[in-house]
Amino acid sequence: MREMAGRPGTWSGLSLRVGQFVFAAASVCATASALGFAAYTAFCYLIASMGLQALWSLGLACLDCYALKFKKDLHSAVLVSLFVVGDWVTAILSFAAACSAAGVVVLFDKDIYACKRDHLLPCGKFELATTFAFFLGHVVPHLPL
Amino acid sequence: MREMAGRPGTWSGLSLRVGQFVFAAASVCATASALGFAAYTAFCYLIASMGLQALWSLGLACLDCYALKFKKDLHSAVLVSLFVVGDWVTAILSFAAACSAAGVVVLFDKDIYACKRDHLLPCGKFELATTFAFFLGHVVPHLPL
Structure with missing residues (x-):
């Protein structure tokens, strides 16, 4: 059991934790740099959830x-x-945050065309933050817990 | 192992599957009855995911x-x-659909006040469909798989 890749206290476990931390921190930075993100509950939840994930992984x-x-x-x-x-x-909090942010991003971009109509809306940064959150979700299942 | 509640081929397993089916079907009906739901990707995804869940549970x-x-x-x-x-x-598809729909519902209701401004938007039905999807998510963890 101690030989399994990704277990706590191993080099592979450490690299997975660092990967989690990097994606969570990148998502926090992308959200925080998006002007006016605090007006949208989904992105407030994303930044809180990714912040918790970053602290846990660190x-x-x-x-x-x-x-x-x-x-x-x-x-x-x-x-x-x-x-x-x-x-x-x-993992559940991060996945829920990534999905709700993705729902809002797709709504802005494809459904109500808010990104085309309002050029002040930082759609690119919202998309980047959501992408990082999903990348993080790709790292989590590799932890053999 | 055969005594465990919720196992396939037992009365408790059957009742859990019926519970899943009822919530998934209720979510499909609530979404389908909301006028103009097809204009929003999150609700299209919700109805597709809940339809698949209903078929699987049935x-x-x-x-x-x-x-x-x-x-x-x-x-x-x-x-x-x-x-x-x-x-x-x-379970993953249903949870993702419920979270993205919840993100959009909260955006409409609390962030951009679309429900107050546009009385033709069926916010009540969207909320109901999302609530049923989360109730379904509450049934899934009781399946001992």
């Missing part, structure tokens, strides 16, 4: 670094349960 | 009825794998 990446440096074992029942519950909660 | 409910009537065993490895994969796919 925390676990630090724990992985500590375990690798001092050769600690992170496979106790309590720790693994904590990782499983935390990963499920953050 | 099919498995029929299979449960058959297994209960003729006392058949549905716990072969192939069948259980099929149920697991099918449930995961429909």
Whole structure:
């Protein structure tokens, strides 16, 4: 079981956590740089959810670094349960945020043509933030929890 | 393992499948009765996803009825794998559809006040369809797959 790729306390686990953190942080930055994002609930929820995901992934990446440096074992029942519950909660919140933001982006772009009519609307940044959130969702299933 | 509530081929499994079907069908009916829903991608996706979920749940409910009537065993490895994969796919599609529809509903209602400004927009029916889709999502985790 300890040989499985992506387990906590391994190099593959650390690289997956870093990948999660990078995509979550990129999504937060893209949303925060979009002028007037706070007027839309879906993007407020996206930034909150991605912020939580970034903190969680950063925390676990630090724990992985500590375990690798001092050769600690992170496979106790309590720790693994904590990782499983935390990963499920953050994954569901992130996926819900990405889907609701995608719904709004498609509405603006294809349904009500708000992006063409209102050039001040930062559609490109909203699309970028949503894309990063979905990339993050692509990393999560590789964690063998 | 056969005693576990909600397993295929049991009365509890059948009741969960009927619950899934009822919520999915209710969501389809609420969306279809909302005038002009086809103009919004999120609600087109919602009706497609809920239609697929309704068909899947109805099919498995029929299979449960058959297994209960003729006392058949549905716990072969192939069948259980099929149920697991099918449930995961429909659950992810339904959750994504519910979240994107919720994003659009909240945008209409709270962010751009489209419901107050345009009285022809069937916001009540959109909200009802999204609520049924989330109720469906509450039934899915009770399936022990």
